[in-house]
Amino acid sequence: MLSYWENVSFINYDLIIVGSGIVGLSTAVKYKKRHPSATIAILERGVFPSGASTKNAGFACFGSISELEDDLQECSEDEIVALTEKRYRGISELRKLLGDEAIQFEPVGGFELGFDPSACDRIHYYNGLLENVFPSAPFSEVTEDLKNYPFSKKVIHLIKHQFEGTIHTGKMMRSLIDRASELGIRIYTGCEVKQLEFDTNPVRISTVSSQQTVEFRASQIALCTNAFSSSLLPNLDLEPGRGQVIITKPIPNLNLQGSFHYHRGYHYFRPIDNRILLGGGRQLDKSGETSLAFEPNDIILDQLKDDLQNLILPGIEVGVESNWTGIMAFGKSKNPIVKKASENVFVVARLGGMGISIGAGVADDLIQLLETQ
Numbered sequence: 289m290l291s292y293w294e295n296v297s298f299i300n301y302d303l304i305i306v307g308s309g310i311v312g313l314s315t316a317v318k319y320k321k322r323h324p325s326a327t328i329a330i331l332e333r334g335v336f337p338s339g340a341s342t343k344n345a346g347f348a349c350f351g352s353i354s355e356l357e358d359d360l361q362e363c364s365e366d367e368i369v370a371l372t373e374k375r376y377r378g379i380s381e382l383r384k385l386l387g388d389e390a391i392q393f394e395p396v397g398g399f400e401l402g403f404d405p406s407a408c409d410r411i412h413y414y415n416g417l418l419e420n421v422f423p424s425a426p427f428s429e430v431t432e433d434l435k436n437y438p439f440s441k442k443v444i445h446l447i448k449h450q451f452e453g454t455i456h457t458g459k460m461m462r463s464l465i466d467r468a469s470e471l472g473i474r475i476y477t478g479c480e481v482k483q484l485e486f487d488t489n490p491v492r493i494s495t496v497s498s499q500q501t502v503e504f505r506a507s508q509i510a511l512c513t514n515a516f517s518s519s520l521l522p523n524l525d526l527e528p529g530r531g532q533v534i535i536t537k538p539i540p541n542l543n544l545q546g547s548f549h550y551h552r553g554y555h556y557f558r559p560i561d562n563r564i565l566l567g568g569g570r571q572l573d574k575s576g577e578t579s580l581a582f583e584p585n586d587i588i589l590d591q592l593k594d595d596l597q598n599l600i601l602p603g604i605e606v607g608v609e610s611n612w613t614g615i616m617a618f619g620k621s622k623n624p625i626v627k628k629a630s631e632n633v634f635v636v637a638r639l640g641g642m643g644i645s646i647g648a649g650v651a652d653d654l655i656q657l658l659e660t661q
């Protein structure tokens with residue numbers, strides 16, 4: 289039973305956001321700035337955000353040529369342009385919201401490693417397609433720079449995306465949490481939402497923590513639960529996609545700058561703190577990785593270690609320090625779901641593999657829905 293004090297001081301809000309990933313936190317911060325008197329709470333099941341936003345690689349990325357080529361099999365040119373715009377707008381929003389220093393944004397460029405002699409033939413086409421998205425042509429061939437990189441001779445082309453970069457994922461998420469706290473947004477962690485009662489006003493939302501069940505109430509609820517949304521809202525076009533990541537031990541004299549992709553964007557790596565962070569490989573076991581469980585996948589981890597030793601740093605002895613997983617959300621459409629689910633319940637999900645790039649922009653789309661109710 290709740291006390292009188294708990295009932296009057298902790299339970300009722302104008303807006304409750306479920307999930308403290310990049311989308312939930314950006315929405316809370318931006319909404320509060322626009323509506324300073326609104327009372328807002330975020331309910332998060334983990335000790336800290338526990339989906340994808342603290343698990344990712346920190347690429348400020350917009351799609352490499354082979355990835356866009358892959359997307360073109362399923363999407364129209366107009367859809368590709370719109371998606372790329374969303375990614376570029378999202379990163380600009382994130383930088384504006386938190387500042388480059390707080391997120392350690394580094395405009396180091398994105399580089400696609402090519403293994404196929406025809407890899408560069410499409411640069412001109414994609415620069416034309418995206419000419420209204422970026423300030424100038426994004427892609428250029430920089431194969432001659434390969435001599436400066438330690439990669440295997442199997443890499444025969446290098447294509448640069450001049451507007452891509454990296455962020456420090458941990459600093460970015462900490463900074464979002466700090467910003468939310470400064471604005472008086474309550475964040476309850478270890479608090480899993482188990483049930484929503486849709487048709488009441490205010491909406492009732494039942495949560496469990498290790499100690500008790502609590503029923504919160506709010507005029508509006510936004511589910512920012514990405515891959516985990518189906519347990520609260522069935523019938524969404526949503527499929528989980530797990531991602532595996534490895535971080536190496538420090539590597540003496542590692543002189544590498546940039547963010548790197550290969551195999552249609554499925555594989556990626558970057559330097560951080562004199563280490564290499566590498567991940568991906570979901571295409572190697574797609575059905576195994578269609579999972580909400582945070583578990584390693586040896587098929588993929590073995591391939592990542594092989595790539596590290598034989599493709600990225602051949603001839604250099606490198607130790608792996610640790611590995612982890614994060615859960616993304618995909619579906620038939622590549623666009624995120626941002627929609628009203630009932631009178632005062634809203635949902636954002638299916639952020640895909642570039643949710644850090646689009647997250648802060650998607651928050652604006654959600655706020656527009658909340659405001660037009």
Ligand SMILES: Cc1cc2nc3c(=O)[nH]c(=O)nc-3n(C[C@H](O)[C@H](O)[C@H](O)COP(=O)(O)OP(=O)(O)OC[C@H]3O[C@@H](n4cnc5c(N)ncnc54)[C@H](O)[C@@H]3O)c2cc1C
Pocket residue numbers: 306307308309310311312331332333334336337338339340341342343344345346347348349479480481482512513514515516517520530531532533567613614615616617636637639640641642643644645646647
């Ligand atoms: C390994 C990996 C690498 C990636 N690399 C990049 C990259 O380099 N660049 C990029 O742009 N994107 C990348 N992404 C994708 C990006 O991280 C995600 O798309 C993005 O973080 C999704 O943000 P979100 O806020 O929608 O979801 P999440 O971060 O998953 O947040 C959802 C939150 O909801 C909480 N939650 C769920 N259910 C409940 C419940 N019932 N009650 C309470 N809380 C709940 C979860 O604990 C979680 O904290 C990567 C993802 C992974 C996994």
